[in-house]
Amino acid sequence: MKVKYRIEDSDLVTKLDKEYGIQVESVNFIPLGDSAYSYLLNCTNGERYYLKLYDHQNDRQRSNTERLQYYLPLTWQMYHQGLFRNITYPIKNQNGGFKTTFTDITVVLFNFIEGETLAEAYPFSKEILETIAKSVALIQKITPFIEKTALLTETFDISFESDLEKCISLLENTKTFSNSIKQTLREHVLAKKEQVFALLNLVRKLRGIALADTKEKVLCHGDIWGGNLIRCENGLYFIDWESAMIAPPEYDLVGYIGEEFGVFFSTYEKHTGKIVTINPDLLRFYSYRHHLRNLTSWLMNILHRNTEEEQNENDLEMILCHCMNRWDSIEPRIRVVEALLNNRRDG
Structure with missing residues (x-):
């Protein structure tokens, strides 16, 4: 979110002190994302926390709170059982809960990771690609050790x-x-109307193919892009696990299709310790669904949810510069993957 939530910092500090027993010295709003409001909390004892605040009046944020019951226990288990520690995990409140709900908001407190995100690090270097691929493999390999019944499974x-x-x-x-x-939104989106509906029909068809795929499902993060990766002195950390679920491996591989896929996949497969079969149609499904779902979310924001023009400007930019302009590149990038897989099979 580009504009901070309508709550005084002093009121927020009071609520956090009561529920978490922390002495917050300063509250810094972080203008990013749209799934929740983000804050950096600096405490009097030198500790720092990351806070997510969900507005119950925003239907998307309200629905996002439903995912908390899945990924908060998951990340807590992953960290505290030593399954995968380079993550953000929830800080329990004084009642032992992973989240705290007030009248109009829900808040979740996380450990703060000091470092830089990779949001501006594109194109990724070979070293970064290999580090991400290794981590993805390690995350998927812990699948047998997590409580899968408490997680969402891909539908x-x-x-x-x-x-x-x-x-x-x-x-x-x-x-x-x-x-x-x-x-402006009307002019640009309606100019792409035929393509939007063609892609929507394609996604419906690809969903049928995906449902018929019998591949074993594994633990996936679900949103591994640079903004959800933080590089620190002691490694690469994966944050924002809201999209985590048990899903086909393609769910976490789709972000690396194209020319970089060869480097990424070879490292990923090496660390899984087995030969991995890739279904290009699953990559297609995830690619097109991702963009159409994002388009829908930003359209809903501008047409129904947003109350601030600054947020509207941001969401319009996202549609024009991070969504519709990328559709035509999806198929060529998947063809690169198909060529790589075919060469490996023929070789």
Whole structure:
């Protein structure tokens, strides 16, 4: 979120002191993401924490709190049982809970990781790619040791499709928006309307293929991009586990399709200790679903959720510069993967 939540810092500090017993000296809002509000907390004893705040009035953030019951116990177990320690994990409140719910908000306190994110480190170096690939393999290898019954399992959900269709319909039926950002949104999205629906139909078809795939499912992070990776002196840390679930390996491999896939996959396969079969249609499903789901979320934000123009400007930029402009590159990148897999099979 680009604009901080409507709560006084002093009120937030009081609530945190009561629930967590921490003496917060300063609260610094971090303007990133849209799944929750982010803060850095500096305490009087020198400790630092990362805080996520979910607004119950925002339907997306409210629904995101439902995922807390899955990934918070997971990351707690991973860290405290030594399964995989380069992660963020929840700090329990004084009642032993992983989250704290107030009237209008839910908050989660995490350990703070000192370092730099890899959000601006693209294109990744060979060293970074190999480090990520090794970690992905290690995460998947701990699957037998985690409590899978408490985790989400991939269903290849595309329930966003109805909201996407409604947003497109609203843009079509409103000839002129008084808000300039919404008007710009209308012009750009409707220019891509045919492609949007063609991709949506493709995702529906690919979902059927995905459901028929019998590949063994493993623990996946689900959102391994540079912004969720922090490089520190003692290694690479994986943060924001909201999308974690038991899923096909492709769920975590899809972010590295294209020219970099050869380096990434060879290291990943080496550290899994076995030959891994890749289904390119699963990579297609995850690629197109990712972009269409993001498009839907940002459309919903601009048309229905956002109350600040700064947030609208951010979400419009995300649609134009981090979504629609990338659709045409997906198929060529997957073809690179297919060529690599074919050469390996033929060799």
